[in-house]
Amino acid sequence: MTTQRFDFAFSPPYRVAGLPFGVLPSTTWVEVGDGMLRARFSWWRLETSLHNVAHVEQSGGYAFVKTAGPPHLSFSDRGVTFATNGDRGTCVSFHEPVPAIDPTGRIRHPGATFTLADPEAFAAALQAA
Numbered sequence: 001m002t003t004q005r006f007d008f009a010f011s012p013p014y015r016v017a018g019l020p021f022g023v024l025p026s027t028t029w030v031e032v033g034d035g036m037l038r039a040r041f042s043w044w045r046l047e048t049s050l051h052n053v054a055h056v057e058q059s060g061g062y063a064f065v066k067t068a069g070p071p072h073l074s075f076s077d078r079g080v081t082f083a084t085n086g087d088r089g090t091c092v093s094f095h096e097p098v099p100a101i102d103p104t105g106r107i108r109h110p111g112a113t114f115t116l117a118d119p120e121a122f123a124a125a126l127q128a129a
Contacts, residue, residue, distance in 0.1 A: 003033025004125050009117040011085035017068035018042070018084065028084065030114050032125040037092070039100075039114065041082040044071050046100035046112055050129040054095045058119055060088035071101050079111040089115040090122050 008028045010018075018024065022042035031038045037053060039046040066072060067083035074081065080100045083089065090113065097108030116122050 003031050004121075006030045006032070006114075006116045006118060006122045006125075008082070008084040009087075009115055011087070013064065014068050014084045014086070017064075018070075021070040023070065023084065028082070030116060030122065032122070032129060035129075037126070039082060039112070041071055044082070044100060046080070046082075046098060046109075048094060048096075048098045050126070052094045052096055052098070053092055053126055053129075055093040056123045056126050057091050058088060058123065059091050059113065060086075062086040062089065062113075062115075073101050073107070073109075077111065078107070078109055079113065080109040081113040083113065083115045085115045087115070088119055089113045090119045092126065 027042045029040055035050050037048050067081050072081045093111045097110045099105035100109055
């Protein structure tokens with residue numbers, strides 16, 4: 001399988017909010033390939049086997065204060081959000097929680113949300129894998 005790279009879709013307010021954290025188009029992407037899901041969001045990384053992907057769904061309507069800037073941790077379910085707009089994203093659930101937001105790896109996430117430019121193609125790549 002070839003590796004597919006997906007860019008994030010930046011809205012102007014999110015772009016400004018992400019600048020202090022190094023969240024830029026050149027430092028953010030998600031890749032699917034070689035049996036892995038890999039994400040980079042400035043200094044933060046998420047990596048897991050595609051076998052660990054349990055479910056994929058589209059969502060949206062994110063609150064700016066809860067998603068803009070660096071990755072955000074959901075206190076309700078420990079999910080991580082990598083957001084560059086509030087309109088739409090793809091939520092990925094994992095069989096086994098993965099590290100991403102915490103450099104020590106102690107905080108593990110049962111799911112991650114990515115606001116990509118082509119969420120349908122991303123979901124299709126995950127489902128095909």
